[in-house]
Amino acid sequence: xxxxxxxxxxxxxxxxxxxxxxxxxxxxxxxxxxxxxxxxxxxxxxxxxxxxxxxxxxxxxxxxxxxxxxxxxxxxxxxxxxxxxxxxxxxxxxxxxxxxxxxxxxxxxxxxxxxxxxxxxxxxxxxxxxxxxxxxxxxxxxxxxxxxxxxxxxxxxxxxxxxxxxxxxxxxxxxx
Amino acid sequence: xxxxxxxxxxxxxxxxxxxxxxxxxxxxxxxxxxxxxxxxxxxxxxxxxxxxxxxxxxxxxxxxxxxxxxxxxxxxxxxxxxxxxxxxxxxxxxxxxxxxxxxxxxxxxxxxxxxxxxxxxxxxxxxxxxxxxxxxxxxxxxxxxxxxxxxxxxxxxxxxxxxxxxx
Numbered sequence: 060x061x062x063x064x065x066x067x068x069x070x071x072x073x074x075x076x077x078x079x080x081x082x083x084x085x086x087x088x089x090x091x092x093x094x095x096x097x098x099x100x101x102x103x104x105x106x107x108x109x110x111x112x113x114x115x116x117x118x119x120x121x122x123x124x125x126x127x128x129x130x131x132x133x134x135x136x137x138x139x140x141x142x143x144x145x146x147x148x149x150x151x152x153x154x155x156x157x158x159x160x161x162x163x164x165x166x167x168x169x170x171x172x173x174x175x176x177x178x179x180x181x182x183x184x185x186x187x188x189x190x191x192x193x194x195x196x197x198x199x200x201x202x203x204x205x206x207x208x209x210x211x212x213x214x215x216x217x218x219x220x221x222x223x224x225x226x227x228x229x230x231x232x233x234x235x
Numbered sequence: 236x237x238x239x240x241x242x243x244x245x246x247x248x249x250x251x252x253x254x255x256x257x258x259x260x261x262x263x264x265x266x267x268x269x270x271x272x273x274x275x276x277x278x279x280x281x282x283x284x285x286x287x288x289x290x291x292x293x294x295x296x297x298x299x300x301x302x303x304x305x306x307x308x309x310x311x312x313x314x315x316x317x318x319x320x321x322x323x324x325x326x327x328x329x330x331x332x333x334x335x336x337x338x339x340x341x342x343x344x345x346x347x348x349x350x351x352x353x354x355x356x357x358x359x360x361x362x363x364x365x366x367x368x369x370x371x372x373x374x375x376x377x378x379x380x381x382x383x384x385x386x387x388x389x390x391x392x393x394x395x396x397x398x399x400x401x402x
Contacts, residue, residue: 127303128298128300128303182327182330183331183332184287184330185330
């Protein structure tokens with residue numbers, strides 16, 4: 060009788076453990092302000108080699124998750140490029156992450172919108188999941204120390220960039 | 236109509252050869268077509284890979300990402316790539332998650348191992364339950380429980396009944 064009880068408890072524990080594992084592994088909690096942004100190594104989109112958000116430590120970085128098949132991404136791309144032209148400096152850059160997309164499609168997209176800021180390719184979407192993205196586009200402003208300063212799920216436009224992102228950037232980067 | 240023994244033997248050999256040819260023809264034809272059978276189609280691939288964004292089979296997906304993925308597969312099919320080459324290209328683009336079947340390494344192996352282990356455990360439990368049931372029903376050695384014969388009273392009544400009917 061005791062053995063049977065032990066087996067029953069073990070089976071119950073195993074089932075609960077599996078459920079917890081499933082929830083934890085599928086859980087997609089969005090990165091919160093103040094948390095350290097993930098910075099895995101990713102292939103560069105338009106050139107050989109790899110890159111990482113880590114390489115931009117010391118700079119403010121607006122991480123933009125996008126995909127060529129995403130229509131709102133097409134709408135926000137010109138505003139992002141304009142913002143990069145106005146604010147890009149040694150203190151600030153936009154870092155595009157083309158996610159769950161074909162690399163050729165992503166490259167064509169970047170060429171079409173003449174995106175001058177660096178681009179990485181997150182083909183399997185793992186980096187997006189680490190940030191807690193639920194779709195594209197999503198934007199995350201990362202401080203020079205790697206902590207998240209601001210985020211928005213959805214597309215940005217010139218108004219959002221100028222009213223919400225620009226005031227967070229240090230004066231030096233605004234002048235550069 | 237008569238046949239000489241020699242003629243009959245030739246007829247038998249001929250019949251066996253015809254039968255063998257008929258049996259082997261499809262195999263030979265299939266072997267000859269082997270290279271083309273490696274060719275695949277979009278429909279075939281769609282049933283074996285995922286749309287990573289939708290989380291469903293590519294064949295069931297209609298999202299913009301799925302449309303691009305289908306176009307990519309179609310392009311590779313037209314280039315004459317085999318099914319495994321196309322899957323490799325998809326994995327290079329989207330990672331292992333694009334494969335509908337678990338890849339059989341790391342945690343994915345549990346998809347294969349868990350059902351087998353569950354089946355073995357269920358079989359052991361079932362065998363144990365049957366063994367226990369048979370033991371509790373009396374025949375510990377597998378034989379049926381002994382049946383007692385009629386009592387003396389029953390024998391007497393049976394004899395009376397038989398005597399009454401004069402059998």
